[in-house]
Amino acid sequence: MKFNDTFINRTERFTLGIETLSGTPYLSIPVSNRLVDYEEYYEISSDSYALFLNDPSAASDFAERCRNREEDQRLILKPGSDRGVAS
Template identity: 70%
Template sequence: MKFNDTFINTDERFTIGIEAVSGKYYVSIHVSNRLVDYDEYYEISKESYELFLKDPSAALIFVERCKARQEDESLMFKPGADRGVAT
């Protein structure tokens, strides 16, 4: 998979983008576990993608839900046993 970020929020540590191979839209958040830092990718609709680009505060609401693990059904990759914590 090739993730192409189209919006980066360095203060809140999230990105919005399009995965090049599948064309799926996503929001990613930065997480850390005891061994490694990595990103979790959450699939979003085209409508959400367009809204989040126009209104990053709307994206922040979604990001907070992701950090609280309330959007796990949207994860593009299921986490392993040592799942990280949002940073």
């Protein structure tokens, strides 16, 4: 997988992009566990991607649901046993 970030919101701490091999749009959030900082990638629809680019507050709301683990069914890469916490 190759994730290509197209929009970064440093204030709200999320990124939008397209996974280049599949063309899948995503929103990612930073996460940390006791060993490493990494990102979790959540699949979104093309319509959501367009909406989030035009309305960052809608993206921020979705990112918050991801941080609260309410969108785990959308995770592109499933976390390991030492899943981190949103940072």
